[in-house]
Amino acid sequence: MPQLILHNANIHTLDESRPHATAITIDGDRISAVGDDQIILEAAPSDATTMDMRGSTIVPGLADAHGHMRNFGMMAEMVNLRHAQSYEEVVELVRERSQATPVGQWIQGRGWNQENWSDKSLPTHALLSEAVPNHPVWLVRVDAHAGVANANALRISGIPGSTLNPAGGIVGKDKDQPNGLFLDKAMDLVRSHIPDITVEKSKELLLAAQELCLAVGLTQVHDAGIDGTTLQAYRELVAEGSLKIRVYAMLDRDYFDQTDVSPIQEGLFSCRSVKIVSDGALGSRGAALLAPYSDAPYESGFMLLSRDDFDATVGRALASGFQVNTHAIGDMANRVSLDVVETALRKHGVSDHRSRIEHAQHLHMDDIPRFAKLGVIASIQPTHCTSDMFMADSRLGPQRTPGAYPWRKFLDSGARIVSGSDFPVESNNPLWGLYSALTRQSHDGQPSDGWRPEERLTLYEALRSFTRDAAYASFQEHELGSLSLGMLADLTVLDTDIANEPPQALLEAKVMATVVNGEIVYKNNLTPNL
Ligand SMILES: [Zn+2]
Numbered sequence: 173m174p175q176l177i178l179h180n181a182n183i184h185t186l187d188e189s190r191p192h193a194t195a196i197t198i199d200g201d202r203i204s205a206v207g208d209d210q211i212i213l214e215a216a217p218s219d220a221t222t223m224d225m226r227g228s229t230i231v232p233g234l235a236d237a238h239g240h241m242r243n244f245g246m247m248a249e250m251v252n253l254r255h256a257q258s259y260e261e262v263v264e265l266v267r268e269r270s271q272a273t274p275v276g277q278w279i280q281g282r283g284w285n286q287e288n289w290s291d292k293s294l295p296t297h298a299l300l301s302e303a304v305p306n307h308p309v310w311l312v313r314v315d316a317h318a319g320v321a322n323a324n325a326l327r328i329s330g331i332p333g334s335t336l337n338p339a340g341g342i343v344g345k346d347k348d349q350p351n352g353l354f355l356d357k358a359m360d361l362v363r364s365h366i367p368d369i370t371v372e373k374s375k376e377l378l379l380a381a382q383e384l385c386l387a388v389g390l391t392q393v394h395d396a397g398i399d400g401t402t403l404q405a406y407r408e409l410v411a412e413g414s415l416k417i418r419v420y421a422m423l424d425r426d427y428f429d430q431t432d433v434s435p436i437q438e439g440l441f442s443c444r445s446v447k448i449v450s451d452g453a454l455g456s457r458g459a460a461l462l463a464p465y466s467d468a469p470y471e472s473g474f475m476l477l478s479r480d481d482f483d484a485t486v487g488r489a490l491a492s493g494f495q496v497n498t499h500a501i502g503d504m505a506n507r508v509s510l511d512v513v514e515t516a517l518r519k520h521g522v523s524d525h526r527s528r529i530e531h532a533q534h535l536h537m538d539d540i541p542r543f544a545k546l547g548v549i550a551s552i553q554p555t556h557c558t559s560d561m562f563m564a565d566s567r568l569g570p571q572r573t574p575g576a577y578p579w580r581k582f583l584d585s586g587a588r589i590v591s592g593s594d595f596p597v598e599s600n601n602p603l604w605g606l607y608s609a610l611t612r613q614s615h616d617g618q619p620s621d622g623w624r625p626e627e628r629l630t631l632y633e634a635l636r637s638f639t640r641d642a643a644y645a646s647f648q649e650h651e652l653g654s655l656s657l658g659m660l661a662d663l664t665v666l667d668t669d670i671a672n673e674p675p676q677a678l679l680e681a682k683v684m685a686t687v688v689n690g691e692i693v694y695k696n697n698l699t700p701n702l
Pocket of ligand 1: 594
């Protein structure tokens with residue numbers, strides 16, 4: 173394959189030895205030169221393809237360090253409840269869908285958020301069951317930590333009034349009868365009755381998600397929890413040559429615990445980490461807190477697994493060369509997750525473990541320095557902060573908010589942070605993530621100085637968390653994360669110089685091309701010779 177030379181570009185390399193360049197040479201899947209137009213073009217072999225980038229900006233390929241590919245692909249098939257302003261509106265959207273769905277077939281919806289409704293109480297099934305009696309319905313909250321089922325789904329799932337709360341979950345009840353609401357682990361009581369997704373269907377959903385990710389400039393996704401079916405789907409996509417985005421996958425704990433797996437590296441797909449979910453989320457008050465919620469004095473959330481199970485999985489993971497990536501939102505969950513890793517490291521003595529805490533949202537001050545001390549990476553989602561900041565005020569209260577989304581404190585303590593979006597919970601657009609990291613403001617600029625603005629990141633820090641540190645967090649920093657000689661050619665081309673424009677420009681910036689492994693896998697309005 174002839175060399176591809178991109179020139180007349182504004183290249184931010186994130187390589188300290190050469191932070192800026194105007195031309196880059198791609199030879200196969202790797203970068204073979206980075207420099208200035210004149211030198212690069214003079215050295216070009218006669219058969220090289222040259223492309224005038226007309227001043228567009230190039231950054232290292234952006235990675236989303238925490239997303240859910242298959243769920244994202246499935247979003248298109250589910251009823252989108254994200255913008256519903258009331259439970260009545262949710263019910264109406266589902267009723268509309270039911271008219272186009274064969275009787276008896278499951279209808280799934282996702283994205284409701286009672287915090288956006290005037291009545292902020294969690295929904296129950298009555299209204300839904302009345303409007304949609306002939307289809308089983310399952311509607312998951314925006315954070316995926318709560319779901320509501322209608323009467324038809326309750327009947328299929330066979331949930332009697334005597335059902336007890338499973339460990340790590342709550343079955344909502346009114347007068348001793350299930351009211352349709354299920355929190356965290358209790359959601360499995362309904363979910364396990366929804367027909368499984370096949371490998372074939374999973375491939376279709378992953379490819380749909382891949383298109384949506386390449387189009388926003390993502391070159392890599394850390395898929396935050398996959399089951400055996402999804403793993404099989406990825407491997408088939410690699411074998412067929414249709415995986416075009418780089419994927420670093422975390423295995424679901426259930427699958428990891430039941431299977432004898434070794435780290436996998438096949439083409440653009442790699443998998444050497446296990447995802448453990450230790451608590452719920454703030455919105456449904458499932459995040460495990462050390463002290464009760466400020467807006468619900470008798471609730472403090474709950475841990476989703478026992479300390480023994482937690483220790484066992486982490487011990488086995490570290491001993492078998494797997495990275496441990498633990499979902500922890502509340503200060504209690506973060507503390508326990510750090511304790512478990514600390515104990516396991518003492519026992520197994522793994523030096524290069526790169527354990528991660530996914531979300532690392534609400535920390536007790538004493539625990540923040542433990543990340544750097546233990547070598548634990550904080551895997552954050554900047555947009556979670558800007559979507560949830562006002563809710564965090566009421567859930568946590570003023571005493572605790574200094575430990576909420578404490579990005580600057582992490583960096584100052586010497587910890588490493590990586591960024592993602594948790595799509596489909598949030599938009600997968602990494603430029604929106606950068607905007608949130610820089611401003612801690614909503615898209616309409618609220619609050620005017622940013623929410624706890626002392627925790628904002630600089631553009632360089634934020635960009636690092638989407639590139640170099642994401643590469644480190646997936647053991648790929650020698651191959652990915654900066655535009656340097658010999659690195660794999662993953663890059664994102666933008667129409668806006670994000671380094672020299674105000675943060676608002678990130679909201680409007682367009683992706684012109686996405687390059688993975690030297691191949692242009694997405695392009696939009698790029699010069700016609702491509
Ligand atoms: Zn997630």
